Amino acid sequence: MGTTLIIVDVQNDFCEGGSLAVTGGSEVAAAITRHVADHGYDHVVASRDYHISPGTHFSDNPDFVATWPAHCIAGTPGADFHPAFDVSAVEEIFSKGTYAAAYSGFEGTSSDGVPLADWLMERGVREVDVVGIATDHCVRATALDAVKHGLAVRVLLDLTAGVSPTTTEAAIAELREAGVALRGAPLPITKRTPWATLSSCDIEEGEATPKPEQHGE
Secondary structure (H helix, E strand, O other), X not given: OOEEEEEEOOEHHHOOXXXXXXXOHHHHHHHHHHHHHHOOOOEEEEEEEOEOOOHHHEOOOOOOOOOEOOOOEOOOHHHOEOOOOOHHHOOEEXXXXXXXXOOOHHHOEOOOOOEHHHHHHHOOOOXXXXXXXXXXXXXXXXXXXXXXXXXXXXXEEEEEEOOOHHHHHHHHHHHHHOOOEEEOOOOOOOOOOOOHHHXXXXXXXXXXXXXXXXXXX
């Protein structure tokens, strides 16, 4: 079988102007659209944060490690895919984090309730490319989970945007150590997001994001 493209969380709240904006998010959205048009993937899927009541994942006083400001709330514009990301080629959308914290696309389920890993297995997928937002959070978590599921994984770094240089470099090192193939380089981070420094401490100790809860999707 050929390669499947997994597009991670290219949503308004993770792009410029959103509640958890990542610098370069809108540029990545447009670049992914061009990439999909130019490459013949067997399957193209996308993950999205789609929160209804995620418990302690949201906080009015977030620490930006285990708790976060409200974002990607189901039914709001922030949860929508960025307009520069053309979803017409997307075969299935996997929603995650509905009632609990979730980072990896593999925690998401399709509209029929099928987990991403099962969906890929049913189609005989053995190789995946991973792109999206953010390099050092949900892209990282998705790629690492893909490895755990026995897939050959490549992250196209030039189609990702990271929160901060420190966390992005640490995530790339972790991905490389896990056996993930890396291509290109993430967009240069020319403007630090207001929450980047606060979220950097955890990955420097070996975890880009807290381990998500395993139930409640």
